[in-house]
Amino acid sequence: MSAILSSAKAAAALRTSARVSAELLVVAVMAAATLWVLSRMWSIVWPLIIALFLTTLTWPLAAFLRRRGWPPALAASVVTVLSLLVAAGIVALIAVPVASQSGELVDGVTEGIQRLREWAAGPPLNIGDDQITGASDAAMDRLQNSVGSAVSTVVTGVSTVFNGLITAVLALFLMFFFLKDGPRFLPWLTRQLPGRFATDIPVVAARGWQTLGSFVRSQAFVGLLDAVFIGLGLWIVGVPLVLPLAVLTFVSAFVPIVGALFAGLVAVLIALVSNGLTDALIVLAIIVAVQQLEGNVFQPMIQSRSLGLHAAVVLLAVTLGGSLAGVVGSLLAVPVAALIAVVWDYLRDQLSEPPHEPEAGEALPAPAPS
Numbered sequence: 001m002s003a004i005l006s007s008a009k010a011a012a013a014l015r016t017s018a019r020v021s022a023e024l025l026v027v028a029v030m031a032a033a034t035l036w037v038l039s040r041m042w043s044i045v046w047p048l049i050i051a052l053f054l055t056t057l058t059w060p061l062a063a064f065l066r067r068r069g070w071p072p073a074l075a076a077s078v079v080t081v082l083s084l085l086v087a088a089g090i091v092a093l094i095a096v097p098v099a100s101q102s103g104e105l106v107d108g109v110t111e112g113i114q115r116l117r118e119w120a121a122g123p124p125l126n127i128g129d130d131q132i133t134g135a136s137d138a139a140m141d142r143l144q145n146s147v148g149s150a151v152s153t154v155v156t157g158v159s160t161v162f163n164g165l166i167t168a169v170l171a172l173f174l175m176f177f178f179l180k181d182g183p184r185f186l187p188w189l190t191r192q193l194p195g196r197f198a199t200d201i202p203v204v205a206a207r208g209w210q211t212l213g214s215f216v217r218s219q220a221f222v223g224l225l226d227a228v229f230i231g232l233g234l235w236i237v238g239v240p241l242v243l244p245l246a247v248l249t250f251v252s253a254f255v256p257i258v259g260a261l262f263a264g265l266v267a268v269l270i271a272l273v274s275n276g277l278t279d280a281l282i283v284l285a286i287i288v289a290v291q292q293l294e295g296n297v298f299q300p301m302i303q304s305r306s307l308g309l310h311a312a313v314v315l316l317a318v319t320l321g322g323s324l325a326g327v328v329g330s331l332l333a334v335p336v337a338a339l340i341a342v343v344w345d346y347l348r349d350q351l352s353e354p355p356h357e358p359e360a361g362e363a364l365p366a367p368a369p370s
Helices: 007-040 042-067 073-100 102-121 127-144 147-192 197-237 244-253 257-277 276-301 311-351
Strands: none
Touching: 007 042, 042 073, 042 147, 042 197, 073 147, 073 244, 073 257, 147 197, 197 244, 197 257, 197 276, 197 311, 257 276
16 A cells, blocks of 8 residues: 655645745855955955965964064064065066077967968868968958957056056065964954854864965975976976976966866977977876876875865866856865865854763663664
């Protein structure tokens, strides 16, 4: 005899589903409102994020100096100046070789385009020179017709560079104050919050800081290893711009998965244009080998699963962040996901009931039959 569906239980389940849906909707609205407020305040939020990243990366050196008796202001000043010098050195390492080898790259690109035309003219495409010339003329006409948009793009680019300089300066000042007064923040926050917030929020903030620091420092070390091994391989093969490509590999490591793909693609393209197909395939093999070594050996050893995120979660977070906010979203996706995991773990610990311990004389539950 089949069981009869209970109308009372169905109505109760429906009411529970409606109540949970309404509560989730309120949470979603609050999250959307928070993101909207942050987007309106992005001019100060973005420098704050950069300053936090830089602070977590440089805090071990500042803490070392403070343990040696240096005043907090002096230690923060020295670390900030050293960071500025390192950043300037990285820019010089990229700009100077690119400028010195720009002519060689232009010649290589021209030769590569000529080879591409010769390949396209043969089987199986059999594209004639008149078709290629027609496509080139159409592209030039479109380029000439878009001079106005090009000018506006240049103006926008200048504005972007200016805003970037302001952001960098503000981030450096914030980094200095974080290094100088960071240990005072949690005690100050505890005094400002009422009730249980005075305990919960500082604990979550401390755990989030540890997670963020673990992410930034581990990614920096992994990026350094990638840059050394890939740069060494490019140097052995004879690819130009080895130093800028190694620096690009290091910087791209802060965007997990996507950054490695981007840096590897740039290296393979430069090898293809400059050295030919054989060396490009060799460079591709080197990059794949180093990435496999990183993913299976370096990262598990260095990070020790400190973020508590599965690789699939990392990939989905980077994809979602890139689709929502481009490069910035890809950069912030994994730290944000890790911080969300920290908050969720803390809430789960607080909302979980303690395990029931049997009292004296209480019989233990019988084991389930096998």
